[in-house]
Amino acid sequence: MIVVGGGVIGLGIAWRAAGAGVHVVVVDPQPGRGSSWAAAGMLAPVTEVHYGEVPLLRLNIASLQRYGAFVGDLEAASDVAVGYRRCGTLLVARDRDDDAALAETLAFQQRLGLSVTRLRAREVQELEPALVPSVRSGILIEGDHQVDNRSVVAALTAACLKGGVVFEKHSAVRVEADQGAVSGVRLSDGRVVPAGQVVIAAGARSSEIAGAADLPVRPVKGQLLHLRTRDGRAPVTRNVRGLDVYMVPRPDGRLVVGATVEEQGFDATVTAGAVHDLLRAAYELVPGISEMELVEIAVGHRPGTPDNAPLLGPTSIQGLIAATGHYRNGISLLPVTVDAIVGLLTTGEVVDEIIPFSPLRFSPVEQPL
Amino acid sequence: MGDPLVIADHVFSSRLIIGTGGAPSLGSLEEAVAASGAEMATVALRRVDPSARGSILGVLERTGCKILPNTAGCFTAKDAVTTAGLARQALGTDWIKLEVIGDDKTLLPDPVGLLDAAETLIDDGFIVLAYTNDDPILARRLESLGCAAVMPLGSPIGSGMGIRNPYNIRLITEAARVPIILDAGIGTASDAALAMELGCDAVLVASAITRAERPAVMAEAIRKGVEGGRAAWGAGRIPRRLYAEPSSTFEGLPDLE
Numbered sequence: 001m002i003v004v005g006g007g008v009i010g011l012g013i014a015w016r017a018a019g020a021g022v023h024v025v026v027v028d029p030q031p032g033r034g035s036s037w038a039a040a041g042m043l044a045p046v047t048e049v050h051y052g053e054v055p056l057l058r059l060n061i062a063s064l065q066r067y068g069a070f071v072g073d074l075e076a077a078s079d080v081a082v083g084y085r086r087c088g089t090l091l092v093a094r095d096r097d098d099d100a101a102l103a104e105t106l107a108f109q110q111r112l113g114l115s116v117t118r119l120r121a122r123e124v125q126e127l128e129p130a131l132v133p134s135v136r137s138g139i140l141i142e143g144d145h146q147v148d149n150r151s152v153v154a155a156l157t158a159a160c161l162k163g164g165v166v167f168e169k170h171s172a173v174r175v176e177a178d179q180g181a182v183s184g185v186r187l188s189d190g191r192v193v194p195a196g197q198v199v200i201a202a203g204a205r206s207s208e209i210a211g212a213a214d215l216p217v218r219p220v221k222g223q224l225l226h227l228r229t230r231d232g233r234a235p236v237t238r239n240v241r242g243l244d245v246y247m248v249p250r251p252d253g254r255l256v257v258g259a260t261v262e263e264q265g266f267d268a269t270v271t272a273g274a275v276h277d278l279l280r281a282a283y284e285l286v287p288g289i290s291e292m293e294l295v296e297i298a299v300g301h302r303p304g305t306p307d308n309a310p311l312l313g314p315t316s317i318q319g320l321i322a323a324t325g326h327y328r329n330g331i332s333l334l335p336v337t338v339d340a341i342v343g344l345l346t347t348g349e350v351v352d353e354i355i356p357f358s359p360l361r362f363s364p365v366e367q368p369l
Numbered sequence: 370m371g372d373p374l375v376i377a378d379h380v381f382s383s384r385l386i387i388g389t390g391g392a393p394s395l396g397s398l399e400e401a402v403a404a405s406g407a408e409m410a411t412v413a414l415r416r417v418d419p420s421a422r423g424s425i426l427g428v429l430e431r432t433g434c435k436i437l438p439n440t441a442g443c444f445t446a447k448d449a450v451t452t453a454g455l456a457r458q459a460l461g462t463d464w465i466k467l468e469v470i471g472d473d474k475t476l477l478p479d480p481v482g483l484l485d486a487a488e489t490l491i492d493d494g495f496i497v498l499a500y501t502n503d504d505p506i507l508a509r510r511l512e513s514l515g516c517a518a519v520m521p522l523g524s525p526i527g528s529g530m531g532i533r534n535p536y537n538i539r540l541i542t543e544a545a546r547v548p549i550i551l552d553a554g555i556g557t558a559s560d561a562a563l564a565m566e567l568g569c570d571a572v573l574v575a576s577a578i579t580r581a582e583r584p585a586v587m588a589e590a591i592r593k594g595v596e597g598g599r600a601a602w603g604a605g606r607i608p609r610r611l612y613a614e615p616s617s618t619f620e621g622l623p624d625l626e
Contacts, residue, residue, distance in 0.1 A: 050393050051582045108582075207423070218423035263425060264418040306396035
């Protein structure tokens, strides 16, 4: 089989499928250097819950429940530590307006039965003393964690290589089909790699591959900053989210600050406005960041879909399976996606969990005559 | 069409205009636009790449909305004029919702930059719909410059605080000879109804719909608010009185003595 796309989703599927005895080819000109690399690795679906996206929240929670076991297996298979930290996430309000917004979020979270704790200003301050003293209130979400996404990329790459996965470092140009069934993938160098099963896990590029069922995925640009302290200790100990910005501290003292959400196609320009807005929003919450070194500005393209939820499962073409469109949740949805898609590849069964995320859900329904 | 809204010779049957900022997903935006019945939607050109596939513009084309580019995010007249030029080039329209923002805490319009940019754009053949403060004199100045519509705010963008100075909105609508579109501050359907009862010709709503828990339901509610308010404005409301006035008179009642 072929996996088109070597981000965490494609690599995860390739690793597990190879472990199940399948011969796997991953097609990607630069494996692991797309949105998986640019991401911040925050695993925070409860913190970032949105109205109208409850099924996506449930899928995320199912995925997070498997995270510990998934990274345990991955670290053992690859010998690479992935920095999975059960650190919790603190959502903070700067002022009274933010506090009103947090109250609404809290009410929604509680209605959904999620485990969250409202904190008064002083309690927030005690948890994270680097926060600006004027912080008004907070919500502690103890179940929202983080992983070092770049280490996940490295670990998955190593595990794939050990598992015998073959890498074709070219772009996939077209999915070849014969009488409505997949027969292989044509590469940018003209060769065709034959296969009876093809998984499209090409993220924002998924809609650019000819013959790949016109998956409704668009790029949504994000810019993130990497800051670093000199003493190797990040100013906060857990993920901190304000209304306009989030900060993810790494054990090496890095602080990932993100992210813009821009409908700008595949534009990858680093803009002064984004750096300014992110730094200002982060500085308003943690003034101490002004002393940090700005070491990197990352740009990525999230694979956005019309309802912000992924495309998982069989498509209209026999043998062509979608595992894409994860938008802001590619890292957090990794375990559940890999389990469901590898299960589908090896047993042919579509698990209940992914039925609401069928790639066919946007197709016009055929009306009976 | 019974009671059309006419802006610069373009006829609309809906008096609700949708702003697209803050939509949680393109799918929910599409549902909300459909439920609103809006025939025009405004898009921040600085936040959308017009050439990107599957974008917000595709959604609006599918719903049949006229696209009204805006200059949100511009803090000087020069930026707004440049952005309007880019919009004209990218979208092939002379229509522009002109915003010149004073600061990013309040997002209130900068009146001096606004007049300056409006004049430049009108001289350059643009059809300008000007987002402005609820200042009757400024509204009149914008109209006399040649703006196709004047768009006073009810309260700051995204605040949902409704119409803080109904008296000024009334002064603006009474004096105007171009359409007055209440822009910014609408929080819910009753705010939209009030705008129409004050004589506004249309209402522009973004956050109140896109950030609602159920955007499509709120879109329909606000559509009905606009329709109800418009009808009430034309129906001639009764005067307010300090004391009661019985709704039935005593004439013709049986004498029970």
